[in-house]
Amino acid sequence: MSDDELIWRIAGGSGDGIASTSQNFAKALMRSGLHVFTHRHYPSRIRGGHTYVEVRASADPVKSRGDGYNFLLALGDSFARNPQEEAYYGNEEVKPLEENLDELREGGVIVYDSGLLDASEIPDFEERVEENDWHVYDIDLRSLAREQGREVMRNTAGVGVTCAITGIPLGAIEELMRDAMPEKILEPNVEIMQTGYDLVREEYDVDAAEVSVPTGEHDEEQVLMSGSDAIAYGAIDEGCRFIAGYPMTPWTEVFTIMSQNLPELGGISEQVEDEIAAAALAIGASHMGVKAMSGSSGGGFALMGEPLGLAEMTETPLVLIEAMRAGPSTGMPTKPEQADLEHVLYTSQGDSQRVVLAPGTVAEAYEASRRAFQLAYEYQIPTMIIYDQKLSGELTNVPASHFDREPNPDIGATLTEDELADQPHTADGKFHRFQHEGEDGVSPRSVPGQKGGRFLATGNEHNPAGHISEDPDNRVAQMDRRQRKLDAIRADLDDDGLLVEYGPEDAEYGVLTFGSQQGTVEEAVDRLNENGHSVKALTVAELAPYPADAVRAFLDSVEEALVVEMNASAQFRGLTQKELGTHGELLSSLLKYNGNPFEPAEIVEGFTTKLVDDGELPGNETKFVPAAGD
Amino acid sequence: MSAFSAIGEEREIDRDEYTPDIEPQPTWCPGCGDFGVLKALKGALPEVGRTPEETLLVTGIGCSGKLNSYLDSYGFHTIHGRSLPVARAAKLANPGVEVIAAGGDGDGYGIGGNHFMHTARENHDMTYVVFNNEIFGLTKGQTSPTSPKGHKSKTQPHGSAKTPIRPLSLSLTSGASFVARTAAVNPNQAQRILKEAMEHDGFAHIDFLTQCPTWNKDAKQYVPYTDINESEDYDFDPTNRADAQELMRETEDKLYEGEVLTGVYYRDDDRPSYQQEKQNLGEMPDEPLAERYFDGDYEWERSYDRFIDKHK
Structure with missing residues (x-):
């Protein structure tokens, strides 16, 4: 077990306060001087179901989810369905514990709520604990919470326990709770956190667990932000004061942030009857000289194809955002995928005349949002930002100064x-x-x-x-x-673009990716180079018009390249081959489309197994597709 | 000072100003009812004091969509069924502009039916003219949502099995605050109703009967017609919703029996327009949003000042 990072996973059911608890936890660690990165996994369900959020914290910058994790806080799922073994969904009551064991690292810590979870119902639990050298703390968090009067507070009790084991001072969390909670629920929460903390300190051996929180220091003040926040703030700073939309996961996040703030900024938000109307309204507003946007996720964006073409033909400036999720059709609504690339590039009849940007990080999402408006209004052309459920919801720390910029309400080539x-x-x-x-x-x-x-x-x-x-x-x-x-x-x-090259310039191999995989790919590149390989990466955030010269130069400089993307048909590789017309024989693909984003280790493994050793990938989490002609 | 000096300009307006030099002669078939809409618009716009440059005419696709080519103003010839969402955002963005939307019966009651329902519900301050000829014209004579039951066409060779849509009833139920029907053969009434519709503060829907002499020869030429507001046979108060509902139903049925009833069926002058509702809630600025982008003195707020602290 390594001391240099804590990856804390809080698991339970939807509706158990997992998201808000983890956000406070991440922010507390950021304020303490650490770099943080969150990864969330949740079902398309309001109550219950397997949900977790990981908070990865390290003294060094973190750009991705990690490989597995080392601390599990398993709360009960208060909305679990009946534990019928014959039901296809199995026993939901133990899922917060059972479903998370596979990815827990050796030597990791398990804290579980014995008031709601019965570990004896999990096959081979004791054996697995022993084999993996896990340190288990079974604590009746529910009873602790009940004593304080509110059962829902067992997540706060769990945070207290976490702090006791990892050595996080309670004050850091308490400070955040004071900012976020109304007085009435604040005091019992502070109290129960302390109770959980004291209980562990007094009655358990905390030194047995070798997982502790690292310490770090930032060079400058940081903020904790998601890709959705960054896109919305970029739009606001470009003077966007009109949005029209229809709810759809995960685009709803940007739509919500804009809708909550536009009235006070003297703008207008319209929730309308469908996505055809949403895009058409944005066109109507933009036609009148207003900076306007709309957006959706895959299915809703399909309805925007027709107005998108109208914006192209009438040269109406327009920004549309497309928050991808796993398809086809309704697909997996809360799971990330990058399979709408071709959809966004080519939808609508006739020759496409559009710009498509795909930011790779939270900081770049702000940048891409601003660029999208600049290009749309200067060139009178629809500009799309594609991102995915991963970038939309992951939280990470970014220097506050990154957002300290002047607004740009210029509407481009418009005459007085x-x-x-x-x-x-x-x-x-x-x-x-x-x-x-x-x-x-x-x-x-x-x-x-x-x-x-x-x-x-x-x-x-x-x-x-x-x-x-x-x-x-x-x-x-x-x-x-x-x-x-x-x-x-x-x-x-x-x-002045958004392409990011990473790693040693004279590297032998390349990794090519686009959008939200950037951080994970870069972490994999670091590890590969540490392991003695010679690898660099290029993340392409500009998909249309395609940066053919830059990609060609990158590929000219390497022996072979692995194209990493989250879809089943290697769409980005296909686009690259079409645009370059050459280099096809250098490009093999590593794909993932099971609903979970890549872990860095999967890219390391894919690279070494296939490109270096020509072996077989273990398991079916990722898929390798050889280069054309191989 | 406004960046839009055409808005609110007080001057005499000649109806010829609305005739473009490029296409002064429409290409509609001789005898087409669409000429009636164009004529009524050219008559009504000067009466309400709206110049070509403070008017935005938003159309859909079809013979009706060509209206933009023959009426000189700011125009937006959009796509099939989508004139309303474009038009209502234009009005929200700059309420000083006179916004008129227009399209055919397939455009408004078929493919754009959802937008029609919701635009009426929201009561946007605009006028919507539906050219109703009970047929698809520009695609050469297919059965439309207002074609009578049993109507035979190339795409319904055995006759339509569908009961036609009830445009007036649908409009009222959806929430339009001004609902009227007129006919191309009745130019004076058409011009008067258009003027009233433009002056109305809210969503004004006009079902405009436009005979199609080419593809719907069997249909009536919409004569003789009865004006329900003037006929002595009808003692009718268009502010009474229940009466309006009843007479709309009768009107819709009688059209297919050969009797053409027209007039203003419903008006609610007390209901606030959508813009007013939104402004009352603090969801829309009092000054036209479009002006702000031309105002060099406007202080644009930065996201950093507004949001950054909550992320620290």
């Missing part, structure tokens, strides 16, 4: 009435909104209500004043101008 007067018009005064020329393909726009700006926006092909036109020369001129924007955007991003 004075400027409109100097622009070309038809004889009867219609403004040439869609001129054939235009710097970087952009023809500046007017907005309704402006004098001298009237034009027709239409989903049909159109002439400079916006009137429907099927003239071949006009068609080619308009299409070519719209396409030119993509070249200009590519050049912009090549100058």
Whole structure:
């Protein structure tokens, strides 16, 4: 058991306060000077079901969930269904303990609520404890909580116990509870945490467990944030004051943050009848000169295909976000996957004229959100941010200074009435909104209500004043101008983009990935290099227009590359091959699509087993697909 | 100072201002009812004092969608069935602009039916004109949601098994605060109703009977018609919801029996518009949002100042 990191997993049922308890715990550790990273696993269920959150804490920066974990706090699932063995879902009552044993590291700690969990119902429990050298603390947390009057507080009792075993001072947690809890429930919670702490200190041997909390210090002040927070704040700082949406997991998080804050910021949030309407409303608002956004997850985004095409054809600035979850169809609503890449790149009829960004980290999610608005409004083009349930909900510490930026409410190439007067018009005064020329393909726009700006926006092909036109020369001129924007955007991003190369420049092997796998891949790269391999990684956050030059240069510099992505059909590898037209023979794939994000060790294992040793992967958690022609 | 000087401009407006030089002649078939909508709009807009540059006409797809090409104003020719969500956001973003949405019966009552229901429910301050010709025109004569039961077409060769939708009743039930029916053959009434609809503060829905001489030759030309607000046969108060409901049902049935009833069926002038409701709740700014992006003095708040402390 290593002392340099604590990976604490709190498990129970949905509705047992797992998320809020873990958030406080993570923040307390961050405030103590540690780097933290959370990973949550939950079912599509309001009450009960196998739920856990991991909090990984280390003195060194952490970018990913870890490999397994070393401290389990198993609370009872107060909403577990009847323990019928014949039911396909099995005995839910013991799941918070049983389901979490496989990933618990050797020498790890188990604290479980013996008031609700009966370990004797778990096959071979005692044997497994002995084999793995686990340290077990069975404590009747429920009774402790009952004595304080509220059974739900057993999670706080469990935190007290955790602190006693790992050496975390209670004051750190208490301080956070004071910020978060109303007076009425604060005192009993503080009291029960102390009771749990004292009980363990007095009656149990805490030194037997070799798991303790590390100590660390930050160079500068940190904040604990999720990808959803970062995307929403980026939008707000770009002056986005209009959002329309329809609830769907996990996109709902961004929609909620925006909806709760836009009224006070003098903005407008609209929850509407469906996602077709949601995207259409964002287009309507943007057409009037307002910075607007919408978004959804896979199924809802499918409904946005039609308005997305309208935004492309009418060159209406638009930001859409797509929070991926496991598909197809309803799929696994609360599980992460990166299988909507092709959906977002190609949905809607005709040639795609759009920008697609996929941030890799919480800090980059803020960056990508700001870039999305800048590109959308400067170039009058729909811009999508794709991310997933992993990035949307994981919490990590980021320097506070990262967010200390100036707002940018600029709406791009939009003319004032004075400027409109100097622009070309038809004889009867219609403004040439869609001129054939235009710097970087952009023809500046007017907005309704402006004098001298009237034009027709239409989903049909159109002439400079916006009137429907099927003239071949006009068609080619308009299409070519719209396409030119993509070249200009590519050049912009090549100058100052979101690609992140990691590891030794002269490495022999490469790992190529996109989006939320960045941190996990980088941790794997570190370990591989420590193990004597020579590996670097490239995380591509710009998917359309595709950064072909940068990826080509990266692949030219390595012998072979492993493409890591969370889907079953290697979509990112396919995109890379299509865009490069070369290097296909270098690209093998490591895929995962079982509903859980990669652990760093799985990438290390996939890399060494397949690329170096040409062996077989153990188990079926991940899948290897060899390079074309292999 | 407003960045939108066309809004609220006081001046004489000539109806010819709405005729574009590019396409002064519509391409609708001779005898098409759509000409009636265009004429009524060109008549009503100067009456309500709205110039082409303070008017946004949002259309769907179909013969009706071509209205944008023949009426000169700010225009947004959207996609099939989606004019309403685009139009209502435009109104929220800049309430000073006169927003009119228009589309056909397939567009509004079929593919866009969900948007119709919800836009009516929310009572957005806008006018919605549905060109109802009981047929799909631009795709060459298929049965539409308002085609009568038994209507034969290339896609329903044995006749439609479906009872037609009840547009007026649906509108009232959904929450529209102004519901009317008029017909292309009755230009004076059409212009008057359009004017009343634009002046109404809330969602004003006009089911506009537009005969299709090409694909629906069997259908009536919507003559003779009766104006329920003026006919002595009807003693009718459009502010009475129960009466409106009853007469709407009768009107919808009689259309298919050859009797055309038209007029304003329902109006509730007391109900606040959606914008007002939202502003009362503090969910929408008092100043038009669109102005803010042209106001160099506006102080934009930073996320850092508002949120960062709670993440520490």
